[in-house]
Amino acid sequence: MLSPAIPPVDSTTFSLATPPLFAALAPARSVLIAGAGGGFDVYAGLPLAMALWRGGVQVHLANLSFSELELIDRQSWVAEYVVAVTPETTSPDWYFPEGTLATWLEAHDLPSTVYALPPLGVQPLRDSYRYLIDRLSIDAVVLVDGGTDILLRGDESTLGTPVEDITSLAAVAGIDLPVKLVTCLGFGIDAHDGVNHVQVLENLAALDRDGGYLGALSIPNASREATLYRDAVADAQAATPARPSIVNGQIAAATRGAFGDVQFTQRTSGSALFVNPLMAVYFTVDLDKLAARCLYLDRIENTIGRPTVTRRIEEFRNETSTRIPRAYPH
Numbered sequence: 001m002l003s004p005a006i007p008p009v010d011s012t013t014f015s016l017a018t019p020p021l022f023a024a025l026a027p028a029r030s031v032l033i034a035g036a037g038g039g040f041d042v043y044a045g046l047p048l049a050m051a052l053w054r055g056g057v058q059v060h061l062a063n064l065s066f067s068e069l070e071l072i073d074r075q076s077w078v079a080e081y082v083v084a085v086t087p088e089t090t091s092p093d094w095y096f097p098e099g100t101l102a103t104w105l106e107a108h109d110l111p112s113t114v115y116a117l118p119p120l121g122v123q124p125l126r127d128s129y130r131y132l133i134d135r136l137s138i139d140a141v142v143l144v145d146g147g148t149d150i151l152l153r154g155d156e157s158t159l160g161t162p163v164e165d166i167t168s169l170a171a172v173a174g175i176d177l178p179v180k181l182v183t184c185l186g187f188g189i190d191a192h193d194g195v196n197h198v199q200v201l202e203n204l205a206a207l208d209r210d211g212g213y214l215g216a217l218s219i220p221n222a223s224r225e226a227t228l229y230r231d232a233v234a235d236a237q238a239a240t241p242a243r244p245s246i247v248n249g250q251i252a253a254a255t256r257g258a259f260g261d262v263q264f265t266q267r268t269s270g271s272a273l274f275v276n277p278l279m280a281v282y283f284t285v286d287l288d289k290l291a292a293r294c295l296y297l298d299r300i301e302n303t304i305g306r307p308t309v310t311r312r313i314e315e316f317r318n319e320t321s322t323r324i325p326r327a328y329p330h
Contacts, residue, residue, distance in 0.1 A: 020214035028140035035063035036143040036168035040245035044185040045144035047225040062115035068093040083116040121303030125171040140179035146247035154295035157325040158194035173291035180287035196325035212289030254279035
């Protein structure tokens with residue numbers, strides 16, 4: 001299943017000449033890129049997947065799903081909590097990002113299976129990841145967050161929408177694998193949910209001191225990765241016009257140099273957006289070091305259902321003194 005020859009991530013081997021994200025993944029031959037927070041999060045992993053595919057790496061896609069997976073034919077269920085979504089997979093649910101992405105991937109002659117995982121507690125989600133690691137001979141997992149609230153440790157002024165992100169983090173943290181990373185695309189987007197991004201930067205600095213920060217990496221506007229990503233996002237918006245991804249819509253706009261209040265859907269009417277170049281930057285950290293800093297990960301470790309995760313995070317917050325938010329000074 002695993003390749004013992006792959007060394008664990010060691011920040012001392014990184015160099016300015018090679019982005020640490022790709023240096024960490026260089027030994028891997030089969031990489032699982034998984035959307036951590038549900039919805040369209042897996043789309044934020046597409047530029048990375050494109051670059052790895054181009055380099056000859058086997059890349060597999062998965063996503064914590066908000067779709068009505070129980071409506072899908074049971075033949076598509078390859079494990080108790082794993083659906084292998086292909087272009088042929090149909091669902092009566094109009095909201096089906098995994099199916100939309102699978103169809104788009106096939107149209108571009110790219111590996112077109114997207115594994116959909118139900119939004120449950122840590123234990124069943126970990127079983128799902130273990131199944132995929134065994135089935136696909138995975139030697140590296142990259143959790144992708146559209147936004148940055150997965151980087152919050154629990155005592156910040158606001159946690160954004162942590163339930164799915166932190167459940168994914170806890171699930172993968174409990175698996176022994178040589179390379180486990182978290183990368184975030186869409187810095188600043190979580191301000192809509194009250195996240196204070198000075199505290200996000202403070203957390204990244206702390207991870208850097210711990211040797212767990214793998215730096216920031218921009219997606220070049222004219223790159224093949226950016227072009228294909230924008231096309232995939234536009235395709236998803238056309239397929240789901242009533243509920244397009246606000247996160248990926250802003251990131252896609254940022255990758256083409258858009259700035260400021262760039263409106264692209266009625267869902268954001270009345271809100272002032274702040275699209276900017278930082279949204280097109282991957283911020284990457286070591287997954288285990290991030291998990292070690294989460295103050296409530298132990299409370300959700302033995303959870304089975306999503307409501308229990310929600311309740312235990314709320315209980316933790318009720319007992320916790322939060323850090324005072326600060327305004328960005330520049």
